[in-house]
Every structure is written in C-alpha cells, then in structure tokens.
Amino acid sequence: MSETTTTDLEPAGKLDRLFRRAIEVALDEQGDFDPVIRPAQNPEFGDYQCNAAMSLAKSRGLKPRELAERIIEAVEPGDFIQTMEVAGPGFINITIDPAALGEMLQEMSGPDLGVGTPGAGHVICVDLCGVNVAKQMHVGHLRSTIIGDAIARLHERTGWTVHRENHLGDWGLPIAMTMSSLRDSDTNTAALTLDDLNRAYRDAQLSGRSDRRGLEGAIANGCGPHRVIELQEQNAGADEVIGRAKQVLLALQSGDPVMVAEWNDLIQCTMNEVFDTLSMLNVRIGPEHNRGESFYSRRLPEVVEAFVDAGIGIEDDGAIVVRIEGQERPLLIRKSDGGFLYATTDLAAIRHRVVDLGSERVVYVVDARQRDHFRDVFAGARLIGWDRTGEGIRSDLHHLPFGSVLGADKKPLKTRSGDNFTLRALLEEAISRGVAEVAARAADEQAPTHGMDEAGLHAIGRAVGIAAVKYADLSSGVMKDYVFDLDRMIAFEGNTGPYMQYAHARICSILHRATEEGVEWDHAAPEIGTIEEKQLAIMLLRYPGTVRETTDQLEPHRLCTYLYELANAYSSFYQGCPVLKADRPEIVRSRLRLCELVKRTLEDGLELLGIEAPDRM
RNA sequence: GCCCUCGUAGCUCAAUUGGAUAGAGCGCUGCCCUCCGAAGGCAGAGGUUGGAGGUUCGAGUCCUCCCGAGGGCGCCA
Numbered sequence: 001m002s003e004t005t006t007t008d009l010e011p012a013g014k015l016d017r018l019f020r021r022a023i024e025v026a027l028d029e030q031g032d033f034d035p036v037i038r039p040a041q042n043p044e045f046g047d048y049q050c051n052a053a054m055s056l057a058k059s060r061g062l063k064p065r066e067l068a069e070r071i072i073e074a075v076e077p078g079d080f081i082q083t084m085e086v087a088g089p090g091f092i093n094i095t096i097d098p099a100a101l102g103e104m105l106q107e108m109s110g111p112d113l114g115v116g117t118p119g120a121g122h123v124i125c126v127d128l129c130g131v132n133v134a135k136q137m138h139v140g141h142l143r144s145t146i147i148g149d150a151i152a153r154l155h156e157r158t159g160w161t162v163h164r165e166n167h168l169g170d171w172g173l174p175i176a177m178t179m180s181s182l183r184d185s186d187t188n189t190a191a192l193t194l195d196d197l198n199r200a201y202r203d204a205q206l207s208g209r210s211d212r213r214g215l216e217g218a219i220a221n222g223c224g225p226h227r228v229i230e231l232q233e234q235n236a237g238a239d240e241v242i243g244r245a246k247q248v249l250l251a252l253q254s255g256d257p258v259m260v261a262e263w264n265d266l267i268q269c270t271m272n273e274v275f276d277t278l279s280m281l282n283v284r285i286g287p288e289h290n291r292g293e294s295f296y297s298r299r300l301p302e303v304v305e306a307f308v309d310a311g312i313g314i315e316d317d318g319a320i321v322v323r324i325e326g327q328e329r330p331l332l333i334r335k336s337d338g339g340f341l342y343a344t345t346d347l348a349a350i351r352h353r354v355v356d357l358g359s360e361r362v363v364y365v366v367d368a369r370q371r372d373h374f375r376d377v378f379a380g381a382r383l384i385g386w387d388r389t390g391e392g393i394r395s396d397l398h399h400l401p402f403g404s405v406l407g408a409d410k411k412p413l414k415t416r417s418g419d420n421f422t423l424r425a426l427l428e429e430a431i432s433r434g435v436a437e438v439a440a441r442a443a444d445e446q447a448p449t450h451g452m453d454e455a456g457l458h459a460i461g462r463a464v465g466i467a468a469v470k471y472a473d474l475s476s477g478v479m480k481d482y483v484f485d486l487d488r489m490i491a492f493e494g495n496t497g498p499y500m501q502y503a504h505a506r507i508c509s510i511l512h513r514a515t516e517e518g519v520e521w522d523h524a525a526p527e528i529g530t531i532e533e534k535q536l537a538i539m540l541l542r543y544p545g546t547v548r549e550t551t552d553q554l555e556p557h558r559l560c561t562y563l564y565e566l567a568n569a570y571s572s573f574y575q576g577c578p579v580l581k582a583d584r585p586e587i588v589r590s591r592l593r594l595c596e597l598v599k600r601t602l603e604d605g606l607e608l609l610g611i612e613a614p615d616r617m
Numbered sequence: 618g619c620c621c622u623c624g625u626a627g628c629u630c631a632a633u634u635g636g637a638u639a640g641a642g643c644g645c646u647g648c649c650c651u652c653c654g655a656a657g658g659c660a661g662a663g664g665u666u667g668g669a670g671g672u673u674c675g676a677g678u679c680c681u682c683c684c685g686a687g688g689g690c691g692c693c694a
Contacts, residue, residue, distance in 0.1 A: 036636085041633085041636085041640095042637080042638085049636090054636080054675080057674090064674075088636090088637050089637080089675075090674085132694085169694065172693090172694070173693080173694090174693085174694070319691070321691070321692090328619085328620095328690095331691085332691045332692055335691090341691090341692070341693080341694080342693080342694045345694090368622070368688075370689090371621060371622080372620075373689085401622085403622090403623085403687090404687085404688095410686095441654090446654050447654060448654075475630080476629085476631085477631090479623080480623070482629085488629065493643075493656070493657085494629090494641080495631085495642060496642085498656090499642095499656065501656095502654095502656045503656060505654090505656090553634085558633085561631065561632090561633095561641095562633095564631095564641085567656085571657055571658070572657095572658075574656095574657085574658095575657070578653070579653060
C-alpha cells in the first residue's frame, strides 16, 4: 500500500525505496519487504522511523537490534538522510537533511502539489445524496450528500473518472400513493407546490397505513369486539387506498401519458427544491447525475431472469430468492405476486455501474442501517459475476456506512414538535450564524473585512456557516453518530471548519501585505533553518500521501486531521519565525514561500472536502 | 432469539491500520503581543482505553467471554 500512497516527492516515499532495498541486502534474501516507514511520533525520535526490523527479525530468529544495525549499514544515505540510529527494541530513527527538504518542497510546489494522478484510467461510481421524490431533504440526506461529494472530489483529484449517481427514489408504490392522493384532492400537478406535495405525501402515508399485526394481536389477546372491528375497518380502508395506488402504478408502468405527465410534475417539483437546497451546500451534484429507480424499472424482469437462468435464482413459496452462503435468510428478488424489490433494483444498478460503466470501484454512501442489505446484494452480484467489468477486472463494491446525526438529547435530530428537520432549515440557521460571526469580527478596525459591504459579508458568512456544518460532519469517522451542535461547529478555535478558513485567511493577509510592500518571492527556494521551519516542511511534504491515503481508505476525516495538524505547525512557525520582519531578505522570501505553500495546501485540501476558503473573513 | 456497529480525559473527538511515554479542542490553573488580525503560543492538572482473560518482543487496535448503547433481521424502500 505504501508504494501506491507515497511518491518520490515525499521523504516517506524516498525512504521506502531506500529501505526496501537495504532490507534485502541486510537479510540476504530476495523479496518485497515493507519497510514500515512512518513519520516519527515524537520529535525526539527524529523525523521518520523504520519499524520493520522487529517483525522481520522475529520470524528469522535474529536479534532485532542487530538486524536494525545491518539495515542501517545497507542503506545508501546519499545527501538526503542526515542521521540513522537504532533505538528501543529495534526502531530505526531517521533525520532528514534540511537542505534536501527545501529541494523537495520546490519539487512539490507545482500546480497539483505533488498529488499526481494514480487513478488515471480508472473508473469509480459514487452513489450519493439519494433523495426521494415527494419528500423534502432532511438531515439524513446531509451526510450522504457531503461525504459522497468529498469522496467524488478526492477521486477526481487523483485522476479517476468519476460517475456521481443520485439514485432517486422515484418509482414504486410510495410514489403511486402520493400521486393517487393528489388525484383524490383534484390537485393540478402542473402548478404543484411544495406544500401540496408535503400534504399529499402525508395523507398517503396515513391513509395507507394498515395495522394487521395489531389486529392479529387484538384477536389473540381476546380484545373486545369494538377494538377488533375498528382495526378491521382501518385495514379495509388501507387496502382500498393501496389498491387504487397499485392501479396508478400500473398505469404509470404501461406508459399512460396522463400518469407519466403527472409523475414528471412530481419529480420536477421535488427536484426544484432539492437543487435549491443543494446550491446552499456547495456540492457538485446536478440534474445530470439523476439516475433513479425508474431508470432500472424496465430491466428488472431480465435481472430476475438472469438469476433464474444461471440456476442461482430459485423459487421459494412463490417468490424468487437467491441463497447466499453463510446466510440463513436468502436475498429476495421477486415477490410471490410477481413484483420486484429494492434488491432487484440495486442488482440492476450494480450491473449498470460495473458492466456498462466499467467501474472498478462502486461506493455506496448510504446510512449504516442498510449494512445487511448491501452485504447481501453484493454477494448476489458476485454470484452472477456482475462484479466484473467488461475487461474482467473485479470491482470493489463498497458500502460506506455512516452514523446518524443526533440532537442534544442524543436521539436522532428532530424539531421541538417531533418532526424531522428539513435540511433547508438546518442550513439556513447555520448560514445566519456564520453571517453573525463574520459581521462581529468585521467590527474590529484591524480586520480586513472592516467596512466591507453587506453583500460581501454575507457571502463570507455563508461560506463560514456551511464550512462549519460540513467540516464537523467530515472530521470525525464516518461510521460514528455525532451530535449536531452549531455552537461547537462554528467555533474559530479547535478542529473546526471556521478555524481552517481563518488560518487560510490569515496567511492571505501576510501574502497580501508582502505584495503591497513590493516583496517578490515567486521562485525563491525555501531554506529550512529553524526547528519550526523543519516541522512545517515535513508536514507540507506529507500532503500528497495524505490525499492518496484518504482516497484509498474512503476516510475524509484523515484529510481533516492532516489539515488541522498543518495549521498547527504553521501556528508554531508563525509564532517563532518572523516572516516580513526577518533579518535577511533571503529569509523573508524563503518564509513567504513557505506561507504560500501552506496557503495553497489548505485551500486545496478544503476544496477536496467541498469547503470554500475565502481570502478575508 | 440471531446478526451487525459502537464504547478512549468532565464534554466533543484523534491515535499514521500491531509500534516507543494513548494525543488534540472545549472547560480549569499560570505565564506570553511597544512585533506580520492573540486564529494562537508555552507550561500544568485531568486516563486501569466499559470489564475479564488470551495471542507476542509490543494490544486502544487481533481472538474469546461478559456488561452497556444503538441498529438490522423474506415478499416495504
């Protein structure tokens, strides 16, 4: 893995190569041994360490420290490694020559900051957002949208061809029920409003809800006749509503022009609102990424057929199921009434994404509760061979499960009245908080935003508010739940979006001032002298590897942690090393160059997370 | 009942995928701008990593069993 995640632009990559060869010499064995090069955890251990000697020595009956010595002797240090030293049970502590660091910084300062395009020629599909027609976006869509967008951006940055797929819930009985409800109320769908849609959806859900279990329970528990009759009536009503919805669905499926027109109106109305909300979030998702369940609906019969023909789909109780090894419950792909299920649609989608689009990686950014579902669907796809691209490459089918957004009470976030928060309401609040923070700071006469017009402050405030929400979401492990706490998210201290933006804006200030004073630093070579400069240089040089690792591992919070550490290293540097007021002009230029590299790295990293980096705030 | 995920400082989270003395932020204590927006910097207090075993040179991380929280379990999506 280290071979693909580091490059020769980084010390870790150079060391990896040097030590890989040295280990072969030291062991007098051919083989591809991972030298386990890591940044030193503690500055007193040097800059980097090689941790390979212990485990290699063990399996060969050697003494770890002796092997470590032999590895050191076999390394060709060149002018790059300054010192090597055995420590503890067999660690090799390595320090890097400062002049070499300056040269490496020069190398990584190109437009792509050394990241490169290891994904060139590879195709990935990211399933993200996943809105449902006739429903407004709520917090549940927040995570899928911003995590998915970040995953897509990371892959784009590393050269992959990326397909963003917004797998709309735009087909099936729930939509038909809403349509049926709109017909009942004689709503003109050509002039459909969001309120109409919300009401129709709610009515459909309420009137279509049956309580069979309650009825069975009532009878079993010997409840009085009144209760039983009441429940029977409710069920009969629900059956009637569902029956009519099924008629609507049938008409829609057979292409009835009126139904199709109304269905399109429904989608249009929903998506207007969705894209309006998404525009607040600064994500790259548009109508061109829509590919909903309806897209696959016509292919479902052939999906089932393919499984049956392959002998994998078997009849069971009138339904068609796929048995999965090690699972007691099979995967159901056709109901006994002939209808299809969401597993069927997902299988059709996998085939499209892998076989048709040629995706070597398919990432589903979907709620953790659907874990079992995806495990089974992936297993089904593998059984029938739809996990192989046309070129026969085995695709990495990957569910990226994420946890819930919780309220202060640690339960899923709700409004005071118990409804789901709409995403719009949430974002509007975040933006107004961001605007307030920015306006408060602009009151300071020292601030570059002092005296800025309202529109300008609002634009920055919006960026800050959205950054707070997105960074808070992306900066902790995706699998875990988190508490939505705007006060903490919007703080300018700690590992937050606004802090990262502020660090960036402050550097912009220095560069701006330098330009005003007529200082040129364009191609100045960074000279690494002080300890702070060295730490900062090493941190900067870790950027390409961090981006690649984050992309490989699908863990955006790693990039956040890195950016935070970079900002901290910059703080120490800024504290200890005067830039514009340095003693000699060469040092001024060198330090400005470091500032510029940090600024560009922060900007680039935030961009990969979908977060804007204003120059002033 | 079965399966999955999580459990780290008072609170919110990390821990480079098995490496050295488990690190940050908030809150708490004490210093530091006649200096590039004090965004901070330096020092300190705060931990039996839910518990008990096991694997090995080495475990927050891997294996087993408990405890606790959340979630999922064929004809809904």
